[in-house]
Amino acid sequence: MREKAISIANLSYTYPDGTPGLQGICVDILRGESVGVIGPNGAGKTTLLLHLNGIFVSKNGNVEILGKKIGKESIKGIRRDVGLIFQDPDDQLFMPTVFDDVAFGPINMGLPREEVIRRATQALRWVGMDGYEKRLPHHLSVGEKKRIAIAAVLSLNPEILVIDEPTSNLDPRAKWGFIELLRGLTMTRIIASHDLEMVQALCERVIILDKGQIVADGPTERILVDVELLQAHGLAPDNQAGQSHKQH
Amino acid sequence: MEYPQIDRYAGLASPIHRWDPRAKLVAILGLIFSVVLITDLKMAMVGLAVAILLVLVSRIPFRFVLGHLAGVSFFILPLSVIILFSYHQGDEIARFAFLTVTSGGLEHASLIAVRAFAAVILIFPMISTVRFDVTMKALERLRVPVRLVRMIMFTYRYIFVLIEEVQRMLRALTSRGFTGGMNIRTLITTGKLIGMLFVRTLERAERVYRAMLSRGYEGNLQTLVEFKMRKTDLLKAAVLIAIAVALNVL
Numbered sequence: 001m002r003e004k005a006i007s008i009a010n011l012s013y014t015y016p017d018g019t020p021g022l023q024g025i026c027v028d029i030l031r032g033e034s035v036g037v038i039g040p041n042g043a044g045k046t047t048l049l050l051h052l053n054g055i056f057v058s059k060n061g062n063v064e065i066l067g068k069k070i071g072k073e074s075i076k077g078i079r080r081d082v083g084l085i086f087q088d089p090d091d092q093l094f095m096p097t098v099f100d101d102v103a104f105g106p107i108n109m110g111l112p113r114e115e116v117i118r119r120a121t122q123a124l125r126w127v128g129m130d131g132y133e134k135r136l137p138h139h140l141s142v143g144e145k146k147r148i149a150i151a152a153v154l155s156l157n158p159e160i161l162v163i164d165e166p167t168s169n170l171d172p173r174a175k176w177g178f179i180e181l182l183r184g185l186t187m188t189r190i191i192a193s194h195d196l197e198m199v200q201a202l203c204e205r206v207i208i209l210d211k212g213q214i215v216a217d218g219p220t221e222r223i224l225v226d227v228e229l230l231q232a233h234g235l236a237p238d239n240q241a242g243q244s245h246k247q248h
Numbered sequence: 249m250e251y252p253q254i255d256r257y258a259g260l261a262s263p264i265h266r267w268d269p270r271a272k273l274v275a276i277l278g279l280i281f282s283v284v285l286i287t288d289l290k291m292a293m294v295g296l297a298v299a300i301l302l303v304l305v306s307r308i309p310f311r312f313v314l315g316h317l318a319g320v321s322f323f324i325l326p327l328s329v330i331i332l333f334s335y336h337q338g339d340e341i342a343r344f345a346f347l348t349v350t351s352g353g354l355e356h357a358s359l360i361a362v363r364a365f366a367a368v369i370l371i372f373p374m375i376s377t378v379r380f381d382v383t384m385k386a387l388e389r390l391r392v393p394v395r396l397v398r399m400i401m402f403t404y405r406y407i408f409v410l411i412e413e414v415q416r417m418l419r420a421l422t423s424r425g426f427t428g429g430m431n432i433r434t435l436i437t438t439g440k441l442i443g444m445l446f447v448r449t450l451e452r453a454e455r456v457y458r459a460m461l462s463r464g465y466e467g468n469l470q471t472l473v474e475f476k477m478r479k480t481d482l483l484k485a486a487v488l489i490a491i492a493v494a495l496n497v498l
Binding site for chain 2: 050053055076079080082083084086088090091092094095096097099100103104105107108109113116117134136137138152153156
């Protein structure tokens with residue numbers, strides 16, 4: 001039996017304006033697993049991800065990462081262990097140059113200069129972006145920015161990779177190239193998306209989140225063929241739409 | 249898309265480009281302060297000549313500098329014109345209806361304009377001969393208050409994102425029939441647009457901050473830089489500082 005990478009017990013979250021965000025989330029994710037979190041817009045996917053490295057902290061301390069409860073003492077280590085990649089790379093890449101951005105995490109960890117350079121260079125090579133060190137983020141394409149956003153997290157050597165909508169705004173070629181890149185990574189991966197094609201290509205397990213609740217959790221090959229389940233949660237066109245489509 | 253690119257010519261090769269950015273910033277900034285403090289028109293002319301000479305040495309196309317000066321003239325020229333007609337000293341040299349121009353007024357107005365143009369021109373060899381990200385690191389190493397450097401840094405990173413956001417919003421307005429013009433509706437729409445931009449910026453700031461926290465940000469924003477001060481760097485700085493002193497002492 002593999003160790004638990006993430007353990008969430010009865011996690012609930014309410015937005016500051018009172019709308020419920022997450023309700024009674026219970027889930028365990030094992031080391032090395034690749035899990036897709038799918039659900040319609042506004043289902044709470046991003047909110048859930050933000051709990052995984054302590055950006056949102058539940059008061060009951062019911063999120064455990066690699067056996068450690070998220071709290072004041074553990075937060076630094078947890079943020080090193082959990083690499084969170086945001087949907088919009090313009091949010092993720094905030095430093096003036098590509099190198100500065102990829103080096104940002106290792107510098108914060110207090111690593112010596114040579115190690116920072118080594119890690120940043122290696123991370124850029126992993127994502128196929130070596131030679132981009134001195135480029136400015138705003139001159140890059142979305143696909144390039146996304147790759148660099150991954151490098152910026154890989155330079156921290158995270159045990160768990162949490163990725164929000166990795167393929168949004170990518171054209172098919174960039175998308176499949178990016179999927180290949182993610183497939184090559186071996187750490188525990190949690191990928192939130194409604195791109196089912198990508199989830200099928202990358203994840204062995206799928207969790208469906210709707211209205212802040214987990215409504216299904218199982219192997220990808222079982223969940224993604226359950227058309228009724230997908231339809232019920234806005235992840236597949238419903239029958240009427242499909243039929244009227246055929247009539248035309 | 250056209251971006252304002254202050255460091256477009258940072259890739260050229262010249263003695264100014266090769267100059268250590270820290271020494272360059274300090275020396276030229278000293279010169280700028282010296283120029284704006286000059287009280288003698290002849291010395292101000294010398295200052296202007298030095299400024300132009302530095303631009304020539306730096307090989308930045310003068311067209312590029314002139315392009316930026318046009319915007320600055322918008323502020324400088326009206327001020328000079330007002331001084332020209334309102335500062336009365338010495339002989340009267342011209343009269344237009346109720347306005348008189350005196351020799352003192354002419355000298356004063358010219359002094360203001362020459363000083364201002366010289367100071368603005370000096371910014372180009374200082375800022376445009378080095379990539380802006382390096383300038384920011386130099387400022388950091390010169391112990392300019394960290395908050396200020398970070399503000400400049402984030403402005404530089406996100407100004408382009410913001411420009412694109414505005415362009416997208418304007419495009420959306422135009423494609424739905426908005427034409428603008430001098431009317432109250434335009435004002436209201438523009439006001440709402442600016443309001444939306446504030447909201448979006450605030451939301452983005454929140455997301456960026458989360459991304460920073462996620463990568464271990466604890467209030468310390470550092471970068472790796474390698475600056476090397478050579479003797480020639482100090483020599484160049486010494487020459488410019490000497491000129492700066494001479495402009496005000498001689």
